[in-house]
Amino acid sequence: MRIATLLPSATEIVCALGLADEIVAVTHECDYPPEIRGRPVVVRSLIDAAGLASGEIDARVEGAARRGESLYQIDVEALAAAGPDLLITQDLCRVCALPSMDVDAAVAALPGAPRVLRLHPHRLDEILDDIVAVGAATGRAAQAHRLVGRLRERIARVEAAVRGRPRPGVFCMEWLDPPFCGGHWMPELVALAGGRELLGQAGRPSSRVGWDAIVRASPEVIVLTVCGFDVARTQQELPLLEARPEWRDLAAVRAGRVYATDASSYFSRSGPRVVDGLEILAAILHPEAARWATPPDAWAPVGESSRRRAGPPSA
Numbered sequence: 001m002r003i004a005t006l007l008p009s010a011t012e013i014v015c016a017l018g019l020a021d022e023i024v025a026v027t028h029e030c031d032y033p034p035e036i037r038g039r040p041v042v043v044r045s046l047i048d049a050a051g052l053a054s055g056e057i058d059a060r061v062e063g064a065a066r067r068g069e070s071l072y073q074i075d076v077e078a079l080a081a082a083g084p085d086l087l088i089t090q091d092l093c094r095v096c097a098l099p100s101m102d103v104d105a106a107v108a109a110l111p112g113a114p115r116v117l118r119l120h121p122h123r124l125d126e127i128l129d130d131i132v133a134v135g136a137a138t139g140r141a142a143q144a145h146r147l148v149g150r151l152r153e154r155i156a157r158v159e160a161a162v163r164g165r166p167r168p169g170v171f172c173m174e175w176l177d178p179p180f181c182g183g184h185w186m187p188e189l190v191a192l193a194g195g196r197e198l199l200g201q202a203g204r205p206s207s208r209v210g211w212d213a214i215v216r217a218s219p220e221v222i223v224l225t226v227c228g229f230d231v232a233r234t235q236q237e238l239p240l241l242e243a244r245p246e247w248r249d250l251a252a253v254r255a256g257r258v259y260a261t262d263a264s265s266y267f268s269r270s271g272p273r274v275v276d277g278l279e280i281l282a283a284i285l286h287p288e289a290a291r292w293a294t295p296p297d298a299w300a301p302v303g304e305s306s307r308r309r310a311g312p313p314s315a
Helices: 008-016 054-067 076-082 100-109 124-138 141-162 186-192 211-217 231-236 238-242 274-285
Strands: 003-005 023-027 041-045 072-074 086-090 115-119 169-176 179-181 221-224 258-261 299-301
Touching: 003 008, 008 023, 008 086, 008 124, 023 076, 041 076, 054 169, 072 100, 076 100, 086 100, 086 124, 100 115, 115 124, 124 141, 124 186, 141 186, 141 274, 169 186, 169 211, 186 274, 221 274, 231 238, 231 258, 231 299, 258 274, 274 299
Parallel strands: 003 023, 003 086, 023 041, 086 115, 169 221, 221 258
Antiparallel strands: 041 072, 169 179, 258 299
16 A cells, blocks of 8 residues: 555554555655655645744744635645555644645546545544544554554553542643643643643634733643644743743742643644653653653753653653
8 A cells, every 4th residue: 555644643643553664655744753754745834934933933824824825735746656545634723734625636636546534633532533544544453453452551551640639720832922722632631641721622722812811720830732843942932931921920930830842742743642742741740650751852841951751661
């Protein structure tokens, strides 16, 4: 089978099912697992965010939305040259990946008629269901069910570890300027990790929140899960927050309970590593309960220059 994965989470799912060698086309953001790098890139962003601050990125995204423009470009010639039998795309977020209507137009222009599988998870269970769906579409149903079983075991381990512990109020900040709360599966992850998400709603998209609402929520813990950012990129943006008087007065900031994360790897993508994200959140909220290792450079307390691994090595 020849598979084109048109979003990073699909690439990760296909590789987790042992089909990395069958991927013939990816997006510019598909960087995991490392062996996938170097595959033909057929989707690129029309916004070069590398040198832009959060507010500038948001302004360009909003401007494109007002003009009815896509944020991504698909290379139909390169896709045709790859000759996929199956395209995996999404119907979840026009900001995070190529919209499905653009995929439809590209497929119509291809000489063959590849199957198209659309993923649109809003909740954690739906991410796991999508893994099963990819397994069914690629002839790896048994492997998909085994993978989901292992992920559910890890989820249950986290639930058991934090059960009965105090549940701090948490604000997962998905964008910094302007502030956005976390949505979709993020509030569920916070609950499973032993916290209470104060501003985001489970199963709903992330949304802009005002500083007055953040102040009223008075979070005890703030986790910076900035869409598409890693720890270092998030830390570069901290002066935007530190310049706000509202930020300096927040309980979480005064208590030193603010954390930068590699959201691009562990929270933004609806693939298997979202369970790593759950373990990261639990290690942040309840470090004394964590009996698992989190990936190196996955998170860091704001204000500390060193990165750290939370919890002892896994048994």
